[in-house]
Each structure stands twice: as structure tokens, then as C-alpha cells.
Amino acid sequence: MLLKSARLTFGTLAVIFLLAPLIAILPLAFTSSQFLTYPIPEFSLRWFDELFTAAAWRRAIFNSLVIGGGTTVLATVLGTLAALGLRNWNLPFKGTVRTLFLLPMVVPAVVMGVGMQVLFVQFGIASSYFGVIVAHTIVAIPFVVVSVIGGLGGIDRRVELAAASLGASPVTVFRRVTLPLAMPGILSGAVLAFATSLDEVVLTLFVAGPNQRTLARQMFATIRENISPAIAAAAFLFIVGTIALAIIALLVRRQIAARRGG
Amino acid sequence: MSGTGGKGHLSAIALVAPLFLFIAVFFLWPLGTMMSQAVSDTAVLRILPQTAKVAASWDPETPPTAEMKDALAADLRAADDRQAVGDMTRRLNSAQPGFRTLMSRTTRALRKDDAPPLSEIDERWDDPRFWQAITGALSPTTDRYLLAAVDLERDVSGNIVAMPEEASANRDIMIRTFWIGALVTLACLAIGFPYAMLIASTEGWKRQLLLGAVLLPLWTSLLVRTAAWFIILQDNGLINAVITGLGISSEPLALIFNRTGVVIAMTHVLLPLMVLPIYSVLISIPGNLMPAAASLGANPLRAFVRVLLPLSLRGVASGSLLVFMTAIGYYITPALIGGAGDQMISSVIAFYATGSANWGMAGALGIVLLVVTLLLYAVYGRLSAAEERRS
Numbered sequence: 001m002l003l004k005s006a007r008l009t010f011g012t013l014a015v016i017f018l019l020a021p022l023i024a025i026l027p028l029a030f031t032s033s034q035f036l037t038y039p040i041p042e043f044s045l046r047w048f049d050e051l052f053t054a055a056a057w058r059r060a061i062f063n064s065l066v067i068g069g070g071t072t073v074l075a076t077v078l079g080t081l082a083a084l085g086l087r088n089w090n091l092p093f094k095g096t097v098r099t100l101f102l103l104p105m106v107v108p109a110v111v112m113g114v115g116m117q118v119l120f121v122q123f124g125i126a127s128s129y130f131g132v133i134v135a136h137t138i139v140a141i142p143f144v145v146v147s148v149i150g151g152l153g154g155i156d157r158r159v160e161l162a163a164a165s166l167g168a169s170p171v172t173v174f175r176r177v178t179l180p181l182a183m184p185g186i187l188s189g190a191v192l193a194f195a196t197s198l199d200e201v202v203l204t205l206f207v208a209g210p211n212q213r214t215l216a217r218q219m220f221a222t223i224r225e226n227i228s229p230a231i232a233a234a235a236f237l238f239i240v241g242t243i244a245l246a247i248i249a250l251l252v253r254r255q256i257a258a259r260r261g262g
Numbered sequence: 263m264s265g266t267g268g269k270g271h272l273s274a275i276a277l278v279a280p281l282f283l284f285i286a287v288f289f290l291w292p293l294g295t296m297m298s299q300a301v302s303d304t305a306v307l308r309i310l311p312q313t314a315k316v317a318a319s320w321d322p323e324t325p326p327t328a329e330m331k332d333a334l335a336a337d338l339r340a341a342d343d344r345q346a347v348g349d350m351t352r353r354l355n356s357a358q359p360g361f362r363t364l365m366s367r368t369t370r371a372l373r374k375d376d377a378p379p380l381s382e383i384d385e386r387w388d389d390p391r392f393w394q395a396i397t398g399a400l401s402p403t404t405d406r407y408l409l410a411a412v413d414l415e416r417d418v419s420g421n422i423v424a425m426p427e428e429a430s431a432n433r434d435i436m437i438r439t440f441w442i443g444a445l446v447t448l449a450c451l452a453i454g455f456p457y458a459m460l461i462a463s464t465e466g467w468k469r470q471l472l473l474g475a476v477l478l479p480l481w482t483s484l485l486v487r488t489a490a491w492f493i494i495l496q497d498n499g500l501i502n503a504v505i506t507g508l509g510i511s512s513e514p515l516a517l518i519f520n521r522t523g524v525v526i527a528m529t530h531v532l533l534p535l536m537v538l539p540i541y542s543v544l545i546s547i548p549g550n551l552m553p554a555a556a557s558l559g560a561n562p563l564r565a566f567v568r569v570l571l572p573l574s575l576r577g578v579a580s581g582s583l584l585v586f587m588t589a590i591g592y593y594i595t596p597a598l599i600g601g602a603g604d605q606m607i608s609s610v611i612a613f614y615a616t617g618s619a620n621w622g623m624a625g626a627l628g629i630v631l632l633v634v635t636l637l638l639y640a641v642y643g644r645l646s647a648a649e650e651r652r653s
Contacts, residue, residue, distance in 0.1 A: 003562075007460060014457050015475045021490035021530065022482060024500055028493065037498050078281040085277025088270055097278060099643070104289055106639045108591025110608040111628045114615045115292030118299060138289050141281065199483040202593050202608075205616065219485045223492060223598050232493070235486040242481050 022239060029236035031229050047233040057230065060218035063129075064198055067214055070133035071140050071197035076190040078137070079144030080182075087152050098145070105142035112138065113206030120207050127209025135207045136197040143196060144189035151185015152178075184256050191245055198238075293632070300411075300625030303404035305353040306396065309346055310337045314400045317393070326393045331380040334396075338372050358395035360386065407626035412436075432610070432627065439606040442524060442596075443589040447536075449529040450585045454536030455578065459570075461537070462544035473541075480534040488598050491527040492518065495599070519601040527599045532588055536581040543577030544570075580645050587638040591631060607631050 028036055032044035051057045079101075086098060104112070116135055117126070125131035155178065163173045204217045213221075215234065222231055307314055312333040320330060341347050347369065354361040364386050371383040380387040409415055413425045413433045461472045479487060494500045495517040502514040517523050547570070555565035593608035607627060614624035 010456060011460050011472065014453060014460075015472065017453070017530065018475045018479055018533065021487060021494055022479060025486065025490040025493055036493055037496070038500060038503060078284055081277045082281035085274045085279075088274040089278065091271060091274070097282070100285060101281060104285075106587070106635060107293070108593075108608060108631055108635055110591065110593050110611045110615075111296060111632050111635075112289065112292060114299070114611060114621070114624045114628050115294070115296035116288070117615060118621060119292045119295045134288050138285070141285070145281075195481070195483075199485060201485065202612075205612070216483070216485050219489065220594065220598070223485075223489055227492065231489050235483075235489055238483045238486045242478070242483070246478070246481060 025232050025235050026239065028229055028232035031232070034228065036227055036229050036232060047229045050228075050230050051233045051237075054230075056213075056218060057215075057234075060213050060215045063212055064215035066129060067132050067136060067212070068194045068197040070129070071136040072190050072194045074133060074137045075140040075144050075193040076186060079141050079189060079193075080148050080186050083145055083148035083152060083185075084178075084182075086149065098149075101145045102142045104138045109139070109200075109202035110206075113203050116203065117206040126207060127212065129212060132204060132208045132212045132214075135203040136200050137193075139200060139203065140193035140196040143192035144186075147189035147192060148182065148185045151182050151188075154185075155181045184252055187252065188249055191249065195242075195245070296625045296628050296632075298625070299621040300407050300629050301403050301405065303353070303399065303406075303622070304402050305346070305349040306399040307402055309341045309350045310334065310396070310400070312337050313396065317397050317400070320393070320397065322390060322394050322397065325388060325390060328379075330393065331387060335372060335377070335380055338369055353399055354395055357399055358392055361392070361395065364392065404622075407622035408629070410623060411626035411630050435605070435607055435610050436630070438604075439590050442521070442528070442604070442606060443586045445525050446528045446532060446589045447582050447586045449525060450533050450536040451578065451582060453529070454533055454581060455540055455574075457533075458537050458540035458544055458577070461541050476534045476537050479530065484531060484594060487531055488527060488595050491523070491530065491599060495523045495526065518599060519604075521600070521604050524596050524600040524604045527595050528589060528592060531595060532585045535584045535588060539580040539584065540574060540577035543574050543580075547573050576645060576648075580642060583638055583642040583645070587635055587642065591635060 027040060028038070029047060030043045030045065031040045032042040032046060033040065051061070082101060086094065089097070112135075116131075120126040120131045120135075123131075125134065159181070160173050160177050163177045164170070168176065198214075199216055200214070201216045201220045204212070204214055205220075208214070208217065219231055219234055222228060310333075313330060316327075316329050316333040320327060338347075347365075351362055351365045354365070364384055368380065368383050368387075371377050377383070386392055406415065409422060410425070411432055413431075414422050415425050417423050457472070457476075461469055461476075464472060492499075496502075497514045497516075497518070499517075501517060505511050505515060506513075517526070551569055551573075552565050555569045556562070560568065590606065591608055592606060593612060596604050596606050597609055608631070611624050611627045611631065614620040614627065
């Protein structure tokens with residue numbers, strides 16, 4: 001009995017610790033005050049208005065969508081191709097190549113940033129959209145590779161062999177069998193790539209110019225310099241977006257499970 | 263398609279090649295650049311190529327020759343990049359004080375068409391010590407940044423000695439970085455281990471809820487989580503509102519811009535990285551082991567210490583390594599929640615790189631952080647590889 005109540009207390013406190021910060025920031029998105037504090041004097045949408053009308057925030061949202069979109073395409077294409085290649089890789093160094101692709105997840109962003117800042121100037125892509133997309137793609141790649149390799153791992157090879165034995169060319173087998181079966185892994189890789197780009201600050205600090213200020217970079221500057229409830233409004237969008245993506249991911253997984261089962 | 267024979271190899275290589283090239287050019291090359299910045303020292307050589315050639319045959323114990331002075335004057339006349347000349351002067355001044363005034367006087371005099379010889383512009387050009395500083399700085403590589411990263415330097419005769427106390431604080435910053443990393447790891451372990459046990463021991467919706475509470479923060483933007491802690495911890499934030507409201511203390515507690523705030527926020531951010539590895543080890547442990555231990559007479563504590571703890575140690579090690587490794591590279595959370603005394607090695611690297619354009623120091627400290635992180639990752643990799651073999 002004592003153990004049970006201790007478990008309940010600990011569990012409740014831990015869940016509060018994990019979730020309270022995320023819940024606490026949400027109502028402040030609707031404050032009418034200029035300050036990011038409780039109590040909220042009156043509910044208002046002024047900070048969402050600020051977010052979508054103030055030039056700096058609008059520009060930041062636009063930049064985040066452009067850079068996030070570019071990163072998603074580049075990382076998903078490169079990562080998917082590499083995952084397909086690694087699947088058929090009967091050569092030595094398979095583990096080494098895979099580790100190399102995962103390494104950007106491990107190396108501290110500041111360390112990459114220093115090198116990129118110097119090198120991108122020499123390449124002539126510093127302070128350009130392309131440069132920021134390239135930097136974000138580097139950190140997004142591991143997520144795509146892991147997720148596509150995971151998706152491909154679930155494919156029964158015999159399905160492809162069956163298709164080939166029925167006369168399908170390799171290209172047809174890929175397009176009609178492998179790709180559809182791998183799609184959930186590719187899609188979740190793409191979502192993760194977009195989310196990574198959206199949240200990236202450190203590399204952006206190093207390689208982006210003032211014209212490539214992203215939403216995350218703008219939030220970083222706002223918290224640092226003049227904190228305002230616009231942060232809470234932006235955070236509200238982030239959290240709602242996260243939950244929406246999580247639900248979509250869950251639905252996709254359910255559908256696949258149903259298809260596999262049926 | 264199944265990859266037998268040469269054609270399969272070729273298509274596999276062709277598929278992997280684009281990403282391999284991309285990673286090589288935009289990830290490995292920048293890391294290489296960062297490292298070469300740490301050992302490269304071309305600030306002087308870039309401006310004084312002719313001087314370098316002439317001075318190669320000079321005996322440092324003898325007075326400077328006329329050819330050397332002419333070469334130096336020619337080099338300085340040819341230099342048109344003001345910033346590069348400034349870099350060179352700074353570099354020379356750190357080796358031999360007085361160079362700053364000497365260089366500005368000399369370059370000003372050389373700008374005139376009928377400039378007098380160097381010795382007449384300033385008699386210090388006859389002093390071998392200034393020339394020794396130049397020849398000493400002409401080598402394109404240096405270990406001084408790497409030494410400075412760990413608070414060492416070379417003395418006049420080239421021996422490696424400790425820097426004077428007040429000159430550098432890098433070792434302090436590293437100790438602080440590892441200390442904060444250790445505190446956060448311990449805090450994550452203290453909360454994460456019982457929490458993982460709790461998840462593993464529940465079923466159904468309770469397990470989903472407990473898992474969801476870990477996963478949702480993991481998926482949420484790091485900036486959002488940091489901003490949320492900013493709101494909660496600030497002087498008129500939620501925690502202080504509760505404390506002053508309940509009359510526990512009339513003064514708000516200092517929770518932000520100090521170590522407490524940094525550790526709380528980083529623990530929250532990194533907790534999932536501790537919970538998930540431990541949880542995945544715990545659910546692979548057969549559920550009947552604890553009842554078996556109990557039926558053999560072990561009390562719950564003894565059963566835990568002798569059965570569950572040793573079996574879950576691998577997950578604890580993986581989780582702790584993951585949290586520590588990530589924590590020591592953190593930049594954003596300490597930058598926003600911490601005070602000046604809580605900045606970790608990443609902040610110092612960022613300061614050198616973006617604040618003062620000192621690429622040598624940024625690179626040298628970057629190498630330290632990179633090496634430590636990769637070593638920890640190698641240990642982590644071995645642990646999880648052993649884990650895969652077991653299951």
C-alpha cells in the first residue's frame with residue numbers, strides 16, 4: 001500500500017515535471033499583456049496578429065518554410081537513396097558507412113558550425129538560402145537514414161522476388177512494390193527532417209545572413225534580447241503542430257499495421 | 263535487384279554515392295577546416311612572402327640584413343588587405359610587444375613615394391628581437407592554439423609551460439562543462455531510472471500515458487521547451503508566484519540566469535534520452551524474475567539490488583552516456599537560461615568564432631569538444647552493439 005502510493009506520487013510528479021512546462025506556455029499565447037507572466041489580464045489574439053503581421057516574424061516564418069522545405073526534399077532524397085543502397089550493400093565497411101551517415105547527430109552543432117562558417121565563405125554559399133539548407137540537411141540526414149532503414153527492414157524480400165519472377169522489371173519492382181512498402185519510413189523521415197530544420201538554431205547562427213533569419217533563430221533572439229508573448233504564440237504553433245504531426249504519424253502506423261494484418 | 267554479383271554492387275554504390283559525397287563535402291570537410299584552423303598560422307606568412315624567403319638564411323643571433331629590410335618594405339607596400347595586415351600585426355604583437363606602434367608608423371611612412379629605409383623610419387628595425395618575432399611567426403603551422411585550449415603556452419625557449427593564472431580560463435570552462443554535464447546526468451538518472459521502472463511495470467493506458475509524457479517533450483522544439491522554462495523560472499514566474507503566494511518566502515527565489523535554472527531546464531530536455539534506453543532494457547527482462555527472487559526469500563530491496571539493477575545496468579550506462587555526451591555540447595539552453603558563470607565550452611567556441619573572429623582558438627576548443635564527444639560515442643556504440651548481439 002505504501003509502495004503503491006509512493007509510486008503514484010512519483011509518477012504524478014514526474015509527469016507534471018515533463019508536461020507542465022509545455023502546458024504552462026500555451027495560455028500565455030493568448031495574453032493581452034505585454035509581459036510573459038501570469039496572471040493573464042485578458043484573453044486576446046494580439047500576439048498571433050503580431051506574429052503574422054510584423055515584418056520580422058513574417059519573414060522568419062517564410063524563411064523557415066522555404067529552408068524547411070528545401071531541407072526536407074534534399075535530405076529525404078539523399079537519405080532514401082543511401083538507405084536503399086545500404087540495403088543491397090554486400091561490400092565491406094557497411095557499418096562504417098552507416099556510422100558516417102549518423103555522425104552529424106553526434107557531433108556538437110557548434111563544432112560543425114565553426115568549420116561550415118569558414119568553408120562556406122570559401123565556397124561562396126555563406127549567408128545564402130542554399131548554404132542554410134545544406135547545413136540543415138547535414139543534421140537532418142541521420143533521422144531520414146534511420147527512419148528509411150527501419151522502414152525497409154520490415155519489407156519481406158520474397159514479395160519483391162515474387163514480383164520479379166512474375167516478369168516485373170527491376171524498375172517496376174521498385175516503383176510498384178518496394179517504394180510503396182517503404183513509403184511510411186520515407187514519410188516519417190521527411191517529417192523528422194522538416195522538424196529538425198524548423199528547430200535548428202546553432203548552425204543557422206553560423207551560416208545564415210540577416211536575410212535567412214528563421215523562426216527558430218528569431219525566437220532565440222527574442223528570448224535573449226526582448227522577451228515578449230510573441231514567443232508564446234510561436235510556441236503555441238510549434239506545440240500544436242507537433243501534436244498534429246504525432247497524430248498523423250500514429251494514423252499512418254495504424255493503417256500500415258492494419259494492411260499488414262489484413 | 264537482390265544484389266548478387268557486380269551489377270548489385272554497382273547499383274548499391276551508385277545509390278550511396280550522392281549522400282557519401284554530400285557528407286564528405288559539407289560535413290567532413292568543414293570538420294577538417296575547423297581542425298586546420300586550430301593549427302594554421304598564416305597571418306604573417308600571407309603578408310610577408312618575400313621576407314620569408316630572404317629571412318630563411320638569416321642567423322637570428324646576427325643583426326638583420328639590408329635584404330631582409332628591403333623585402334619587408336616591399337611586402338608591406340604590396341599588402342592591400344587592411345584586415346589581413348591588422349591580423350598580422352596582432353599576431354606579431356602577441357610575440358613581441360611594441361609591434362603595433364612599429365607597424366602603424368612603418369606602414370604610414372611607406373605609403374609616401376620617397377620613403378626612407380626601414381632603419382630610419384624606426385630604429386627598432388635594427389633590433390634582432392623584432393626580427394626573431396617575425397621569423398618565429400613565419401611557420402605556417404602552430405601548436406599555440408591547441409596548447410592555449412588547455413591553458414598551456416611555450417616560453418621564450420620553446421618549452422611547454424602553464425599559462426599564468428589570469429591569462430586564460432579554458433581549463434575552468436572545461437571543468438565547468440563536465441561538471442554541469444555530470445549534474446544533469448545524475449539528475450536525469452535519479453528521475454529517469456525509477457520512471458523507466460514505473461513504465462515497465464504498468465500496462466495499458468497507464469503505460470501509454472507515461473510513455474507519451476516522455477515522448478511529447480522529446481518531439482517538441484528545444485526552443486519552445488527552453489522558452490517554457492524561462493517563463494516558469496523567471497523572478498515573477500510560476501514557481502515564484504506559488505512560493506510567494508503560499509508565503510513560504512517573501513523574496514522570489516533566484517532560479518534563472520544561474521546554475522540551478524540551467525540544470526533544471528537541461529534535465530527536462532535530456533530526460534527522455536535517459537528514460538528510453540533504460541525502459542527498452544527493462545521490458546526485455548523476463549517479468550517472472552522478481553517473483554522468482556521473492557519466492558526464494560529475497561525481500562523487494564534485495565531482489566532489486568541483486569536481480570533488476572545488474573540486468574538494467576547496460577541501459578543505465580547507455581542512457582547516461584547519451585545524456586552526458588549531449589549535455590557537454592549544449593549551447594542554446596545555457597545561453598538563454600544561464601548566467602555568465604554557466605556558459606559551457608560551446609558558448610566559448612561560438613564567442614571565439616562569431617564574436618572575435620579568433621578561428622584558431624575556436625578550432626582548438628572545437629577539437630577538444632569533438633574528441634571527447636567521439637570517444638564517448640565510441641563507448642556508447644560498443645555498448646549498444648553488445649546489446650544487439652545479446653538479444
